[in-house]
Amino acid sequence: ISILILLLFCLPCWAILINAESILLTLKQEQEVARIAQLYVMAFLPAVPVSITTCFYKNNTTVGIILPQMYTAVAANVLNLATNYILLHSMKLGVMGSAAANSISQISICLLLFAYIRWKKLHVDTWGGWSTAALQEWGSYMKLAIPSTLMLCFEWWVYEIGGFLAGMLGEVDLAAQHVLLEVGAITYMFPLGVHAAACVRVGNALGAGDTNRALITSKVTLMISGVLAVLQGIVMGSSKSVVGYIFTSDESIVKIVSEILTLYVFLQFFDALVCVCSGILLGAGKQKIAALSNLICYYCIGLPVGISLMFLAELRILGLWLGLLICVIIQTCFFTTLIFKLNWKKVTEKVRHIKSNLLCVQKAPSIRQSVFDTLVSEGQNNDEQTPDTGASASIPEPWDDITGNKVSATGIQASRVSQTGVFGGTAEGL
DSSP states (O other), X not given: OHHHHHHHHHHHHHHHHHTHHHHXXXXXXXXXXXXXXXXXXXXXXXXXXGGGHHHHHHHHHHTTOOHHHHHHHHHHHHHHHHHHHIIIIISOOHHHHHHHHHHHHHHHHHHHHXXXXXXXXXXXXXOOOSOGGGGSOHHHHHHHHHHHHHHHHHHHHHHHHHHHHXXXXXXXXXXXXXHHHHHHHHHHHHHHHHHHHHHHHHHHHHHTTOHHHHHHHHHHHHHHHHHHHHHHHHHHHHHHHHHGGGTOOOHHHHHHHHHHHHHHHHHHHHHHHHHHHHHHHHHTTOHHHHHHHHHHIIIIIIHHHHHIIIIISOOTHHHHHHHHHHHHHHHHHHHHHHHHHSOHHHXXXXXXXXXXXXXXXXXXXXXXXXXXXXXXXXXXXXXXXXOTTTGGGTSOGGGSOTTSOOOOSSXXXXXXXXXXGGGXXXXXXX
16 A cells, blocks of 8 residues: 555656746745756656655564664665765766765665565565555555654754745855754754654554553653753754864854754754654554644744744844744643553554454465564564463464464564554655
């Protein structure tokens, strides 16, 4: 289902990208900027369909296979560095060369991960093959996918809007804004990893009927993200005066970056908690609430306050980041309150009901020894028994492993993307 839907969504994405120059000119961007942007996106078009890599990522993550994603990403980054050097410096292709290099790296990730799945024969054990069942249950999939997509985009778009607003202030502010976004992208990777773990673990625990484990996972992941954010804050706070020099030698840009990093130290702490809270809510199937919260907090509070401080109070881009700080503080309070006040028993029953409906659509393939061998090689423990009151009480026998033991609650709770992992997997990936 996910592969088909993602491929269909490539069509509107292509339509927007092909008309990027016209759209940017309509938004009053400079003609040269719009022209260069069009060159970039045209060279990047071939990489759009490999969004199906998300399906591979989420499927592997759901069944506890993590390392292949890391290995392929490292290999693709090395390839990206090499192709960028060749296309930019040797062949002098400029912007188009950079886009082509990024396209090649994205395609290589997809091919490498697909090759790994074929090599380990994970597709045999975790995928039932193409069938008419892939044309069913699109409605239930989209009910999770659309809110998940909006939740991500509402947060993502506000930073893109910030780039447009910074451009209205001048080149120095625009450059400083992009440096801050790059720093933010790097620091966000750490809570994003915890987000993914929380998403899968909570979804798997709820699918297994283990309410207590889902709640414990939520508490642990929030604690981990908080500790990591504090450590990141210490590093950034102590190096804020020199971080800007990594990106530019312009003293005025470095000064602005240094000033705003003082504020960003606090923002990234709350943003890390929001990120992990989002993962927990995704795992619990509460995408709609999270998406609505992002819409209200970012576009009804954060952005209006930021714009007012930016232009009316003449704080420039510092005002924008102050607005975002207020936004994430409110979100942190709301999300944490929601998570700890949530009726987890009721959520567990709802998740298991959806899961049982999905199982009726297509009988899941049996999990054979190769998957367990892969998990063992990556440090997974397949000896833990799932309680009789958990997933084993309702999941058909083909979900038992060949040894006759029930599948581990911390190992393989779902052998297909459309099972428990849908709450933190494919729905988010759309």
